[in-house]
Amino acid sequence: MQHSGHIQKMRTSLDGGDAVYQLPIGDDLVLMNGLVGRRITLDFNGEICCANCGMRTRKSYSQGFCFVCCQSLARCDLCIMKPETCHHHLGTCREPAWGLDNCFAPHIVYLANSSGIKVGISRKTNIPSRWIDQGAVEALALLEVDTRLKSGQIEMALKEYVSDKTNWRKMLKNEVEYADLPTVAPELLGKISGLIDKLGGKMLDNEVLSINYPVVEYPRKISSLSFDKTPQISGVLQGIKGQYLLLDTGVLNIRKFGSYHLGLTY
Numbered sequence: 203m204q205h206s207g208h209i210q211k212m213r214t215s216l217d218g219g220d221a222v223y224q225l226p227i228g229d230d231l232v233l234m235n236g237l238v239g240r241r242i243t244l245d246f247n248g249e250i251c252c253a254n255c256g257m258r259t260r261k262s263y264s265q266g267f268c269f270v271c272c273q274s275l276a277r278c279d280l281c282i283m284k285p286e287t288c289h290h291h292l293g294t295c296r297e298p299a300w301g302l303d304n305c306f307a308p309h310i311v312y313l314a315n316s317s318g319i320k321v322g323i324s325r326k327t328n329i330p331s332r333w334i335d336q337g338a339v340e341a342l343a344l345l346e347v348d349t350r351l352k353s354g355q356i357e358m359a360l361k362e363y364v365s366d367k368t369n370w371r372k373m374l375k376n377e378v379e380y381a382d383l384p385t386v387a388p389e390l391l392g393k394i395s396g397l398i399d400k401l402g403g404k405m406l407d408n409e410v411l412s413i414n415y416p417v418v419e420y421p422r423k424i425s426s427l428s429f430d431k432t433p434q435i436s437g438v439l440q441g442i443k444g445q446y447l448l449l450d451t452g453v454l455n456i457r458k459f460g461s462y463h464l465g466l467t468y
Contacts, residue, residue, distance in 0.1 A: 206464065209227045209463075209464050211457040212456055219412050225456070234447075240468055243466070265457055275296060276297035305349060308327075311343075311356050317372035336368055340380070345406060359393075359397050374444070374448065436449075438450040
């Protein structure tokens with residue numbers, strides 16, 4: 203079977219507690235779970251087209267955009283990576299209407315076990331996909347706030363006590379240092395109760411969500427694959443976790459190569 207076209211990051215969902223992956227490639231949406239255990243080949247033909255304007259670009263910026271769009275789109279601004287620096291209220295947002303739709307919407311502050319315990323934020327509508335994209339094996343929603351800025355401010359406060367990063371190598375090798383999230387959560391929230399009251403955070407009473415990934419064998423050693431170095435990448439797909447394909451020849455971060463034109467054969 204063959205598919206070809208420009209790709210974007212894999213779409214994710216949960217079926218029960220199992221992560222489901224679909225790869226957008228051209229006009230097709232390929233269920234990747236069904237390819238685990240099979241040999242696949244991905245060929246890059248050298249063409250990259252901006253996910254926003256469609257123009258060809260020699261390099262992909264911000265995971266799928268040309269340089270001009272990267273400099274003009276709000277979704278590519280620094281405040282997306284650092285939500286506590288949101289400047290929409292100052293009238294300097296690159297796309298005010300986009301900001302209203304995406305940054306002035308309910309956001310969730312959460313804890314997750316990925317490589318170890320971490321704090322993170324996400325739009326409410328992007329749960330649980332956000333957790334799957336990060337390779338979390340467990341996640342617990344803590345608070346709901348009404349803007350991205352507020353979620354970023356709470357995350358910054360919690361970063362004094364718990365990391366906001368995932369060790370991606372440990373995550374891919376499934377070397378997870380588990381924390382008891384329901385036990386840790388009230389301790390952390392108690393440390394910033396004043397800020398939560400000030401920002402109007404709504405406490406959530408959710409259970410821990412466990413996520414299973416379609417993996418038959420985790421890599422013992424991490425070797426990163428790149429279309430920029432090797433236009434053809436082939437191997438037995440041993441699993442999928444986060445936005446990574448775990449091949450017996452190395453690991454491939456699909457999200458990194460958004461807007462690349464690939465051929466997929468299996």
